Structures are given as C-alpha cells and as structure tokens.
Amino acid sequence: MAELVSGRFTNKVAFLTGAASGIGRATALRLAAEGASVFAVDVDAAGLLTLQKEIEGAGGMVITRTGSIADRDECFAAVEQCVADFQRLDVLGNIAGVSRAEHFPDLSEEHYRRMMAVNTDGPYFLCQAAIPHLLKVDGNIINIASNAGLMGTAYTVAYAMTKGAIVQLTKGLAMEYAKTKLRVNAIAPGGITTGLTNAFHIPEGVDVDLMIPYMGFRGMGDPDDIASLFAFVSSNDGKNMHGSILSSDLGLTVG
Numbered sequence: 001m002a003e004l005v006s007g008r009f010t011n012k013v014a015f016l017t018g019a020a021s022g023i024g025r026a027t028a029l030r031l032a033a034e035g036a037s038v039f040a041v042d043v044d045a046a047g048l049l050t051l052q053k054e055i056e057g058a059g060g061m062v063i064t065r066t067g068s069i070a071d072r073d074e075c076f077a078a079v080e081q082c083v084a085d086f087q088r089l090d091v092l093g094n095i096a097g098v099s100r101a102e103h104f105p106d107l108s109e110e111h112y113r114r115m116m117a118v119n120t121d122g123p124y125f126l127c128q129a130a131i132p133h134l135l136k137v138d139g140n141i142i143n144i145a146s147n148a149g150l151m152g153t154a155y156t157v158a159y160a161m162t163k164g165a166i167v168q169l170t171k172g173l174a175m176e177y178a179k180t181k182l183r184v185n186a187i188a189p190g191g192i193t194t195g196l197t198n199a200f201h202i203p204e205g206v207d208v209d210l211m212i213p214y215m216g217f218r219g220m221g222d223p224d225d226i227a228s229l230f231a232f233v234s235s236n237d238g239k240n241m242h243g244s245i246l247s248s249d250l251g252l253t254v255g
Contacts, residue, residue: 002228008235009036013086015079015130016040017069017122018096020047022194023144026223027093027230032060034231039082039089040064042096069096069122070114079129089133091234094123094143094166101155101202112158119162123169131173131182138181142234143170144226145188147214147249154210155203163188167245174243183242185233190249191220218250 014031018024019040025047032038032055040062042048048064055062063085067074083089098118100111123143134141148156149163170186177184202211229248232238247253 002224004030004033005231005235005237006034008034008231008237009090011035012090013037013039013082013088014091014093014234015082015089015126016091016093016095017126018042018144019064020044020051023189023192023223023226023230024093024095025051026227027095028062029054030224030227030231031091031234032062033058034235036091037061037086038063039078039086041067041069041078043068068118069126070117072121072125075122075125076129079126079133083133088137089130090137090139092126092130092134092139092141093230093234094126094141096122097144097146097162099156099159101159101206103155103203103205104157106203107158115158115162119159120165120169123166127169127173131177134182135177135180140183140185140234140238141170141173142230143184143186145170145186145245147188147190147247147252150188150245150247150253151214153214155206170245171243178242183238185238185241185244185246187226187229187233188245188247188249188253189221189226190214190216190247190252192223192226193220194223213255214252216250216252221248221250 014036019028020042045066145166146163148160149167173184
C-alpha cells in the first residue's frame with residue numbers, strides 16, 4: 001500500500017458505493033485513515049457492519065446505509081441522507097459493480113438488466129443526485145470503469161457495455177461542467193483480487209485464444225492499489241485531473 005497522507009481529507013465527506021468489500025472497502029478504509037468522514041453504501045449489511053467497526057476502531061468516522069443503487073429512488077435518498085447527516089458532500093465514489101461471463105446468446109435478460117442497473121444506472125442517478133451538493137464545495141466524482149470499457153472482451157459483452165458507458169459518463173460530465181470547479185474522473189482497473197473476481201465463472205466451451213488479450217502478463221492487482229490512486233485523484237493532489245480515464249491495470253491495455 002502507498003504511504004498514507006495524514007489529514008489529506010480532514011473535514012471532507014466521501015460517499016462510497018460497494019463499500020462492504022473489494023475496492024470499495026479498501027477505499028473507505030483509506031479515505032477514513034486520511035481523515036475523511038465516510039458515508040458507506042452497499043447491499044451487504046454484514047460487510048458494512050464489519051467496515052464500520054474497523055473504521056471506528058481506528059478512530060475514524062463512518063455512517064453506513066444498506067441499499068441497492070440499482071434503484072433510482074434509493075440513489076437520491078442515500079445522497080440526501082449523507083448530506084443531512086454530514087452537512088456536506090465532497091467526493092462521490094461510484095465503485096459498486098457486478099459482472100458475469102456468458103456466451104453472448106446465452107446471457108439472460110435478468111442478468112443483462114441487473115448489470116445495466118448496478119453498473120450504469122446507479123452511477124448515473126447518483127451523479128444526478130450528488131452534483132448539486134458537490135458544486136457547492138468544488139467537490140469531485142470518481143467513477144470506477146474497467147479495462148473492459150476500453151478494449152474488446154469476449155464473453156463479457158454486456159459488462160463491457162456498462163463500463164464503456166461509465167467512460168462516456170465521465171467524459172460527458174467533465175465537459176458539461178468544464179467551466180465549474182467540479183472535477184470528474186474515472187479509474188479503469190484491470191483484474192483485481194476481490195470477491196467479485198474470485199467468484200467469476202468462465203462458461204464452458206470458450207475459445208481461450210480470444211481471452212488472452214485481456215488476461216495480461218503481470219497477474220492480478222490488489223484493492224489497495226486502486227484505493228491509493230482513488231485517494232490521490234480525489235484529493236487536492238489531483239487538482240489538475242478532470243475528464244481523465246486512469247488505467248491501473250498492470251499494462252493490460254498497453255497494446
């Protein structure tokens with residue numbers, strides 16, 4: 001883990017989705033350790049409780065909310081609770097995501113709709129809800145995209161669609177708010193060792209040759225790698241970054 005910067009987020013409030021595990025959890029711990037008050041959202045109540053105990057045990061401040069960002073009304077309600085509880089909002093981290101691999105003709109409508117709802121609709125509506133508050137404090141948004149949003153990935157077409165949408169959400173918002181002090185950026189990880197990737201199932205009958213380009217040569221990354229980059233970009237250290245899509249993928253998209 002990159003060295004912590006003590007006090008970098010003092011008096012700042014960070015709203016983070018997917019905070020109960022993986023990149024979201026690592027980011028919540030990182031920002032809390034650097035002084036942020038964290039509003040942590042996830043569908044996993046038990047995971048949020050564990051996160052809360054860890055942050056509070058280290059002297060940090062966190063409020064948790066159990067809910068699904070696939071629901072528009074929940075997105076708006078969560079942001080309003082965050083602002084009511086903390087009186088401000090400085091950082092929106094759209095981190096939660098789901099993935100699934102299937103032969104393209106086999107992906108059910110149910111799984112397609114769920115990926116679109118969590119990976120694309122949620123960040124969209126959270127941005128809508130949060131931007132009026134972020135503008136008041138010259139805040140910023142960090143969206144978690146993926147290498148899959150930057151390259152062709154066989155057998156994860158729907159997932160890649162959602163992450164490509166996140167890239168364009170980031171760029172579109174960055175352009176629309178270019179004349180304000182709001183900053184909007186995205187981080188595009190490659191393979192990261194999380195519960196999501198550990199449970200990732202490759203369907204039978206795939207052509208492995210088609211998967212080699214997005215397997216990479218340097219293995220998997222760690223959630224803390226993304227959390228440290230998130231902290232840099234969302235802090236004043238990243239003040240020159242706006243509309244950036246930052247690959248942190250061990251060279252996966254170099255070719």
